[in-house]
Amino acid sequence: MARTPLMAGNWKMNLDYLEGIHLVQQLDLDLRDHNFDWSSADVVVIPPFTSIRSVQTVVEGDEMKIAYGAQDVSVHDNGAYTGEVSAPMLKKLGCSYIVVGHSERREYHNESDELVGKKAQVALAAGMTPIICCGEGLDVRKAGEHVAHVVAQIKGAFAGISAEDAVKTVVAYEPIWAIGTGEVATPEDAQEVCEAIRATLAELYSAEAADQIRVLYGGSVKSSNVADIMAKPDVDGALVGGASLKAEEFSKIARFAQA
Numbered sequence: 001m002a003r004t005p006l007m008a009g010n011w012k013m014n015l016d017y018l019e020g021i022h023l024v025q026q027l028d029l030d031l032r033d034h035n036f037d038w039s040s041a042d043v044v045v046i047p048p049f050t051s052i053r054s055v056q057t058v059v060e061g062d063e064m065k066i067a068y069g070a071q072d073v074s075v076h077d078n079g080a081y082t083g084e085v086s087a088p089m090l091k092k093l094g095c096s097y098i099v100v101g102h103s104e105r106r107e108y109h110n111e112s113d114e115l116v117g118k119k120a121q122v123a124l125a126a127g128m129t130p131i132i133c134c135g136e137g138l139d140v141r142k143a144g145e146h147v148a149h150v151v152a153q154i155k156g157a158f159a160g161i162s163a164e165d166a167v168k169t170v171v172a173y174e175p176i177w178a179i180g181t182g183e184v185a186t187p188e189d190a191q192e193v194c195e196a197i198r199a200t201l202a203e204l205y206s207a208e209a210a211d212q213i214r215v216l217y218g219g220s221v222k223s224s225n226v227a228d229i230m231a232k233p234d235v236d237g238a239l240v241g242g243a244s245l246k247a248e249e250f251s252k253i254a255r256f257a258q259a
C-alpha cells in the first residue's frame with residue numbers, strides 16, 4: 001500500500017517560543033512559495049513543551065497544514081509527578097504526534113523499551129500518534145549486531161500494543177552514531193534496518209498491519225541526502241534534528257519529491 005511520507009522536525013531543546021513561532025511561519029511561507037503539494041508528505045514540527053502553545057496559536061490562526069507534536073510524555077494522566085506533562089494535556093494543545101524513546105531520552109533518562117512502550121500506549125489512548133524511536137550505538141554497529149538490537153527494541157516497545165493500535169504508530173530508526181554527527185547512514189544501511197523493523201512488525205501482527213506502519217529514518221538527514229534515503233522501499237520519511245531548525249532547509253527536505 002502507498003504510505004504517505006512523513007517529515008518530522010525534532011527541535012530538541014532549541015528555540016524559545018518567539019523563535020519557534022518565527023520558524024513555523026517561515027516554514028509555512030516557504031512551502032507555499034514553492035507550491036508545496038500537501039498530499040506528497042505530512043509535515044510535522046516537534047518543539048520543546050514551552051513552545052507548543054505558541055505553535056498551536058499560529059498553526060490554528062493561519063489555518064496551516066503543518067502538524068505538530070511533543071518530544072516526550074508522562075505515562076501518567078495527572079497527579080503528583082513534578083516536572084511531567086501528560087498525554088491529555090498535549091492532546092488539548094492540538095498535538096498529533098508524540099516522540100517516544102528517542103535515544104537521548106534512553107541515554108540521559110534511562111528509558112527502557114518497556115517504558116517507551118507505555119509512553120506509546122498513553123499517546124495512543126489520548127488519540128495521538130507515537131513516533132517510537134529505536135537505533136543502535138556505534139559499538140553495536142561495529143559488532144554487526146545492529147539488526148538484532150533494533151528488533152529487540154521493537155519487540156520490547158510493542159509488547160503491550162494491540163494490533164488495532166499498532167497500525168496507528170510510526171517507528172523511527174535512528175542509528176545513534178549518525179545523530180548530530182554529520183555521519184549519515186547510507187541509504188542501504190537505512191533500508192536494511194527499516195526492512196527488518198517492518199518484518200518484525202509483520203511477525204508481531206500481520207503483513208497487512210506492517211504494510212500500514214510508517215518507518216522513518218533519522219540521523220544527519222539534510223536536503224542533499226533525503227531523496228536517496230527516501231528512494232528506499234521501507235523508508236517512509238525522516239525524523240530530522242539539526243536541519244529542521246532552518247526553515248528553508250526543512251522546507252527543502254519536505255519537498256524532496258518535488259525535484
Ligand SMILES: O=C[C@H](O)COP(=O)(O)O
Binds near residue numbers: 180221239241242243
Ligand atoms: O530526532 C532527530 C534525530 O536525533 C536526528 O538528529 P540530526 O538530524 O541532528 O542528526
